[in-house]
Amino acid sequence: MTAPRLPRRAWVGTGHAHIEVDYAHGRVVLHPPATPVPPDAVLHTREVSAPSWGTSELDAVLTLAPPAPRRWKAAALLATAATATVLLCGRRHRRLARLARLAAIGHRLAAADPGQATHAVRAARWAGRLLPARWACLEESVTAAVALAVAGRGAHWHHGVATDPVRLHAWIASPDGNPVEEPPSTGAYTTTHTVRRPRRTP
Incomplete structure (x- = not known):
């Protein structure tokens, strides 16, 4: 593949x-x-009927990450180190491209099921909060993708943009394309790149 x-x-x-x-x-x-x-x-x-001029409201509460199994936490620690290395090594303006390519590390592996993807995302968020630095959705989602690769599974990694207000987001999805451990507002994002296409439903 x-x-x-x-x-x-x-x-x-x-x-x-x-x-x-x-x-x-x-x-x-x-x-x-x-x-x-x-x-x-x-x-x-992505058609927008009328601009809101930034008046739409979004949740901005940092909630506690649900627990993840220890083996997934161990994989997330390794994945966090790999993601941080790729993030910091190289030209600054190429960071997004480097991380997007790293997220594809497991594209030849069998796709992760929803349970495995959930464990990886939770473990990645747990590991990210141990760092004394900014570690947002891009870094967390790439970490989750690498953690899945460590476990022998491929991630459905997505990167996209919302239009009103304009903002970027990266997330892990299930094999059917549903965002994993994400709020309903993720549906506002148009996917601009993914490393694995969602499977077709009959």
């Missing part, structure tokens, strides 16, 4: 603006709706 190639840049059209996720240079750019889509961009469409 070949991992989906990391796009140089993804382009999300909303009808009100264009959002460019530049994976090659690690930046996000907001463009007017009349801006033409570059030929090398992967186009995604």
Whole structure:
């Protein structure tokens, strides 16, 4: 199985603006709706009926991570070290691309089931809180993907953008494409890159 190639840049059209996720240079750019889509961009469409001008509310409470089995915590500690190494070694503007490629480390392995994915995500969040540094959704989700690879399983890793307000998120999904250990607000994100396609349902 070949991992989906990391796009140089993804382009999300909303009808009100264009959002460019530049994976090659690690930046996000907001463009007017009349801006033409570059030929090398992967186009995604997410229509927004009307902009909220930033008035929509989102939960911002840091909840306690549910417990994970010890063996998953051990895998998460190794995965956290690997993720931190890849994050810090290399040019700063290439961090997003490096971490996205690291998340694909287990793409040739059998897909993790929902229970395994849940354990990996919980363990990754537990390990991340041991670090005296910023460790957000990108780092946590990549750590979970690496922890699954340590356990011999492949992750459904997703990276995406929400349009109103504009924000990025990364998460682990189940084989059916459902976000694992994520709030309902994750449905507001358009996936711009994934390392494993969700299986088709009949």
